[in-house]
Amino acid sequence: MIENALQRLKITALNDMQQAAVKSAKAGHDVLLIAPTGSGKTLGFLLPVLANLKHDVKGVQALILVPSRELALQIEQVFKQMGTPFKINCCYGGHAVRIEKNNLAHPPAILIGTPGRIAYHLEHHNFDESFIETLVLDEFDKSLEFGFEADMSYIIGSLLSLKQRILTSATKMEIIPAFVKLNNAVDVDFSKNLQSKPDLKLKKVTALAADKLEVLFKLLSKIGNKNTLVFCNHRETVDRISDLLFENGLEHDVFHGGMEQFDREKALLKFRNGSHRILVTTDLAARGLDIPEVEHIVHYQLPYNEDAYIHRNGRTARMHAKGTAYAILTEEEHYKYLPDNIEEESLLDKYKLPKSSEWITLYLSHGKKDKINKIDIVGLFLQKGGLSKDDLGLIEVKDTTSYIAVKREKVDKLLKILNGEKIKGKKLKLEIAS
Template sequence: MGFKELGLKEKVLKAIDDMGFEEPSKIQAEAIPVILDGFDVIGQAQTGTGKTLAFGAPIIDRFTGSDNEIYSVILAPTRELAIQVNDELARIAKYTDIKLLPVYGGTPVDRQIKALKKGIDVIVGTPGRVLDLLRRNIISLKGVCYLVVDEADEMLDMGFIDDIEEIIRQCNDDRQTMMFSATMPDAIRRLTKKYMKPEARFISIVKNTMTVSTVDQYYYEIKHENRFESLCRILDVDEPSSAIIFCKTKKGVDELTEALQERGYNVEGMHGDMNQSQRLNTLKKFRGGNLDFLVATDVAARGIDVENVTHVINYDMPQDVESYVHRVGRTARVNRKGTAYTLVTAREYMALKQIERAIKCKIRRKEIPTIDDIFQAKYNNILKRVKEVLIQEEYKRFVPLVVELDEEFNLVDVAAALMSMVYNKELSYDYKENSIGIESKRVRLFISVGRRDKISSRQLLKFLSDTADIDRRDVDDIEIYDRFTFIDVAENTARAILKRSSGKIMGGKRIRVEVSNARR
């Protein structure tokens, strides 16, 4: 089934096509027609399965124009998720005049109020900030047509259920309500029974076993403008013998294939617009070892079963977790080991972490290779080949020529010149800077509460989320001792916690947060 069969209008279909999605995920295929038919929806599906498009496409599809009332409100548990959902909706709404606004704490409310007074159709916000705006009488939800509660179980864990109920009570009774959650605890079930229509549809996407245990998985954090050069650096260092490189769009496949071919890579592309004969011919060459690299979309790669694929490279992030697993599964066939790389911008990092949690497997960070790294890798490869030639003794017919050179040049210089020629011939890209990597520092924080203060990891995460407005999933390695606690966080998250949480009251005690210089 394609998106065209779901009943969406052309303006939304065109935007989805621009986003590069060739076919709907399971939750999208099941939820979109039901939402378009006007039913309330309870959707149970894992994070990373494409839920935002599942509710966003029909909401935007049914928008007929502004009437100075808020048309839809979407609740998300964290600031980061609110921004992420809003960005996704903006892409779906590309060919409409719908006005969107993310609202969340941790930033001055005045700017958000100013934007709201100009007229906004869709609010994507955290419960706390939406409730704040309601209490200030800045917004009214009496005209809301669609209410969405996203990641409902996360809301429960973070203590937002009371806030959500208050927001729901301020919406009109005729609204269409959608609630999405990875799990369905009793508190969420009670919420759906209390506030959703009796004929609400329950859609559950059973999660397939997702295993990629035989694949070494890594990601490279890149700048968007360096995406192609980053790929070239990775290929020049690793020199995969057989790799599938995934792009999200057919246009992307064509452009990347052409760019790689121009730089001497043995590569061809494959996507849905190619006829069956073209695809079969390309696949035959790849399977037979006559192609080093295959650039493909998810749909085109379906069914590819090539035993000798050593690498899978996600040039573009996959649409959802299942797509990631399917891509990565193209390597490590027949109990062989395989390697999977994913290129990730800062904006895409949270989506990668969602995939990591869903597959229950660590995706480790690697640094983008420097020119020094490339030189060393090429040198090792050339040296290996030279040693192989020396062992085979096929070089001996060239000895008289080298003797002549010996009369004029130092033979060490001659060998270095020959290696330089081979190196330059094998280098694919005119690299200018030694390094184009992004430094992502982790900071270890000391917090002056511990077990004797009767705190738990959950309580600590809620406290940090409430006071510093951070995403609790950015907090790693919580170590609670009797009198203090250590946490590891990203550098920007650390700044927020140090500024906003230190000195606040937790469990009746004013806490102190400091940067830890060493593990205690």
């Protein structure tokens, strides 16, 4: 089954960290997995979880606790791509409790969730925890940082049938809290693995404090139509940058903790499928999110500590790819964690506004709960919409909605052709995702 899963993921061989994690878990040990962002930890714990699942058990067998809903959805997506016969579900704040209770009435083999929401379902007896033998605490250090200690302690204390714990972290922790109850855990520590060192080029742009916004706009124009994350320390700064980019016609999206969950998921989705090439964000996007192929990182504001800086840079130069990180600095700013003599990026020329992306995201107000899947959408768009396969990009089907990336020049005609059509017997409600 594992071989088939790897084939579906188009992975020919596991990396050293994944092999070590799978080997340790296979021996039945508790595992403490420490590896940098982007090194493939998700597969490092999903494969052992999959190996532990039994076909004849009709209940939740593995629980994966994560600090954010975005990370939960990412893990769910990876597992579904593995094409196993086992069901998986997510539970997290901002998601309808009613939908989650309905899902848990037909329990998945794997349950992923944020500690607060899982604790709620446990308290209300919405699933039977007595079959759970495998527990994964993913990005555990981040969960502690977010204040989930009490919820995690309650959950772990309720799991009386546990046989194996797998704890993952991007950084080495000095003390593992006693409530985790790790038992002779094997350390799989790749935190300083030289092979994981990214091919990352550092550059700086020096600016007067009053000119930083203008300098950022110029830098983004020079970078052009490449996937770029712009990091800030505060939500207010994200919104201020967004206003400037909007006024100057530079397409982008924003992502921070002050946004509604629906808008956050939509922003990430449009960045993933290429509809927007620029995402302005806080450190919320620095870890645990499914944001592939980010070529450039821009630190509009440098973080206060080195760990946060490392995690931000970990969004690029992943898995043998190359990347560039820019720091926009005033003459007065000095950070001990920055190396000396960083190459200066010149912004002397005039740069054209980057062209709009070739993709636009369409929003369909139907999803899994309407028995709609990707195959239904592809069939409709190709057969009745007249598109070719190359005109369709990433398709993501959620519980009650779906998002489809379509070539920009095809969108207007497609919306006219499909106006009044039906999908699975329901009138099609299709529009451009704003």
